[in-house]
Amino acid sequence: MNINFLNAKNLLPQQGKVFCFDDFLSSEMAVYYFSILEKEILWAPDEIKMFGKTIYTKRLVAWYGEELLPYTYSKTTKYAQPWIQTLLSLKHEIETKTNESFNACLLNYYPSGKEGMGWHSDDEKDIVEDSAIASLSLGAERKFVFKNKISQEIVEVFLKNGSLLLMKNEIQKHWLHSLPKSAKISQPRINLTFRKMLK
Numbered sequence: 001m002n003i004n005f006l007n008a009k010n011l012l013p014q015q016g017k018v019f020c021f022d023d024f025l026s027s028e029m030a031v032y033y034f035s036i037l038e039k040e041i042l043w044a045p046d047e048i049k050m051f052g053k054t055i056y057t058k059r060l061v062a063w064y065g066e067e068l069l070p071y072t073y074s075k076t077t078k079y080a081q082p083w084i085q086t087l088l089s090l091k092h093e094i095e096t097k098t099n100e101s102f103n104a105c106l107l108n109y110y111p112s113g114k115e116g117m118g119w120h121s122d123d124e125k126d127i128v129e130d131s132a133i134a135s136l137s138l139g140a141e142r143k144f145v146f147k148n149k150i151s152q153e154i155v156e157v158f159l160k161n162g163s164l165l166l167m168k169n170e171i172q173k174h175w176l177h178s179l180p181k182s183a184k185i186s187q188p189r190i191n192l193t194f195r196k197m198l199k
Contacts, residue, residue: 016171065104113185
C-alpha cells in the first residue's frame, strides 16, 4: 500500500493530526506478523507504581530500540531490548511509506477485550517533542478514542487488523487517547507503537 497523505483525512478537527490507514498490511501479512511477534517478543507484564505500590498488569509489554534507549512512564524506566529482524522489517516499511523516522518501539499484547488502556498522552520527556508516532494494529479490532483536553470533544476510530494509525504534530499537547475495554472481544491484539526517542 502506498500512503497518499494528500488524499488522507485528518481525523482531528484541530490541534494535531491523526491519519488511519485500514489496509496498511494485508490480512494475510497481519496474521503472519502476529504469529511471529507473539513468539519472538520478550513479553512481560507492565509495571505501574501507584500510591507507593507496584501493580502488574495482565496486559503484556515490551520495549525495543537502539542503544538501550530508556523510556520512563508510570514512574518506571524501561531500557530497550535490541531490535529483532521482524521489527526492523516493519519499521523500514512504515518509515518508507510515511516518510518518518523512528528509533524505538513499544509493544502491547492485549489477551482480550477485558484489557485496555486509560486516558493518557504520549508526552513523556524521553520522546522527541511533537514527533510522529506510528501505531500498527494486529489481531482483534478495537475501538480507539481521542479526547480534547480543553473542549472534551471526542473522536473515535476502529483499528482493524493490519491498520496503521499515525499521530503527528502537537497532538500530544492537546489530546488524550485511550483503548476502552470491551467484554465482548475474546481475541488477542498486538499493538506496535514506533516512536522517536531522545538519545
